[in-house]
Amino acid sequence: MDFKNIPEERKIQFARLMGGMSRTVQQFLFALFAVGLIVSMDYLVPAKSTFLEVEEAIPDVPWDFKIFEDVDADRPATNELVSYGRRLIMETADYIGPKSSKPFAGNNLDCNSCHLDGGTKPFAAPFVTVPSQFPQFRGRENKEGTLYERINGCMQRSMNGRPLPEDSQELEAMVAYMEWLSFDKPRGNKVRGNKFLPIEYPDRQVDLKRGEEVYAMHCASCHGSDGQGERNIESYTYLYPPLWGPDSYNHGAGMHRVLTAAQFIKGNMPLGTTADEPLLSDEEAYDVAGYINSFTRPLKLNPENDFPDKKLKPLSTPYGPWADSFSQEQHKYGPYGEMAAYYQAKYNLKKTK
Numbered sequence: 001m002d003f004k005n006i007p008e009e010r011k012i013q014f015a016r017l018m019g020g021m022s023r024t025v026q027q028f029l030f031a032l033f034a035v036g037l038i039v040s041m042d043y044l045v046p047a048k049s050t051f052l053e054v055e056e057a058i059p060d061v062p063w064d065f066k067i068f069e070d071v072d073a074d075r076p077a078t079n080e081l082v083s084y085g086r087r088l089i090m091e092t093a094d095y096i097g098p099k100s101s102k103p104f105a106g107n108n109l110d111c112n113s114c115h116l117d118g119g120t121k122p123f124a125a126p127f128v129t130v131p132s133q134f135p136q137f138r139g140r141e142n143k144e145g146t147l148y149e150r151i152n153g154c155m156q157r158s159m160n161g162r163p164l165p166e167d168s169q170e171l172e173a174m175v176a177y178m179e180w181l182s183f184d185k186p187r188g189n190k191v192r193g194n195k196f197l198p199i200e201y202p203d204r205q206v207d208l209k210r211g212e213e214v215y216a217m218h219c220a221s222c223h224g225s226d227g228q229g230e231r232n233i234e235s236y237t238y239l240y241p242p243l244w245g246p247d248s249y250n251h252g253a254g255m256h257r258v259l260t261a262a263q264f265i266k267g268n269m270p271l272g273t274t275a276d277e278p279l280l281s282d283e284e285a286y287d288v289a290g291y292i293n294s295f296t297r298p299l300k301l302n303p304e305n306d307f308p309d310k311k312l313k314p315l316s317t318p319y320g321p322w323a324d325s326f327s328q329e330q331h332k333y334g335p336y337g338e339m340a341a342y343y344q345a346k347y348n349l350k351k352t353k
């Protein structure tokens with residue numbers, strides 16, 4: 001899908017719409033909007049302190065993710081920064097990948113490899129409304145973090161690289177793009193599908209044998225039986241990204257957690273799958289998530305510093321230390337039922353991944 005950025009046009013359309021209405025209608029709409037905002041804020045937005053990774057707050061606010069459909073591909077982009085942001089997200093490897101002129105990422109994945117459709121696909125951790133949710137409490141660092149820091153979290157883990165400088169045009173551009181995606185959406189609200197599709201994981205260990213079968217049947221055709229994917233021609237980017245090995249996300253990445261990967265896979269893979277009509281069962285997603293994460297991949301430096309408050313560590317974080325005495329094997333492959341029960345009983349924490 002070709003992208004040309006049109007925030008100006010969209011704003012003008014909106015202004016025209018409003019201009020065509022009488023003052024009373026405008027005021028009425030505004031009041032309605034304000035009331036709606038207050039009501040939805042009350043019900044939908046958890047207090048800032050509860051924005052924990054372990055929480056699933058997915059209020060049912062519908063949003064139109066097909067916002068690029070009416071974009072005129074022949075019109076030049078009107079906002080260079082937004083357009084650069086979009087390209088950075090779609091073709092990350094060409095701009096900041098290890099072989100590019102600004103080698104900040106350590107692998108050749110694109111942000112779009114996981115934040116599908118340029119960060120507009122529901123249940124693929126979309127970027128829509130994300131800017132207004134920051135600063136946000138992050139368990140991994142145990143402090144309020146900015147959106148720049150969050151992006152750099154993915155840079156150092158999912159992209160196995162270095163943080164982009166705080167004053168870089170790249171960070172500015174990515175955030176401009178995320179803002180652009182969000183500008184007509186309710187601010188501060190989480191939207192439906194804002195993370196991944198929650199699954200009911202089976203209360204047993206991952207079955208790697210079954211995972212391998214699911215992989216062979218539903219994944220290998222694109223990602224390869226060796227999991228190394230396939231490159232695009234004349235680009236550093238991938239047509240099908242690798243799922244393990246040296247050019248994949250590192251072991252500190254969210255996708256390396258079986259429960260997080262299972263949620264992503266269930267709602268999005270094989271490519272084309274939507275959360276409304278998943279192809280895999282929860283069990284299949286769970287087993288294949290364990291399977292792809294059973295292979296070697298780059299190691300994140302100093303992983304022991306993650307989650308200074310260890311009890312906030314997601315259950316399937318496969319590296320210690322933890323605030324419990326379950327084995328490393330059990331953290332990596334489950335079963336997670338008794339672990340979840342432990343955190344519920346001991347710390348009153350409801351962990352879903």
Ligand code: HEC
Nearest residue numbers: 109110111113114125130150151154158195196249254255
């Ligand atoms: C290997 C997969 C992967 C890649 C590649 C990746 N991310 Fe992420 N990203 C994730 C996961 C997993 C999460 C956590 C989602 C959750 O909280 O459930 C995440 C979360 C985020 C968030 C927070 C979203 C929110 O809803 O709070 C931002 C912002 C983000 N990523 C930006 C980026 C950017 C920018 C890039 C490219 C430089 C990138 N990511 C590359 C997997 C990835």
Ligand code: HEC
Nearest residue numbers: 112113114218219222239240241242243265269270271288
């Ligand atoms: C039809 C091709 C296709 C199939 C089949 C497919 N994928 Fe993917 N997968 C992709 C593409 C393409 C992306 C990156 C998104 C993009 O470029 O739009 C991706 C991204 C991913 C990612 C995140 C990026 C990364 O490199 O880690 C994971 C994990 C993943 N797929 C797992 C699976 C699993 C597990 C299966 C089988 C259940 C599967 N895929 C089946 C094409 C496919």
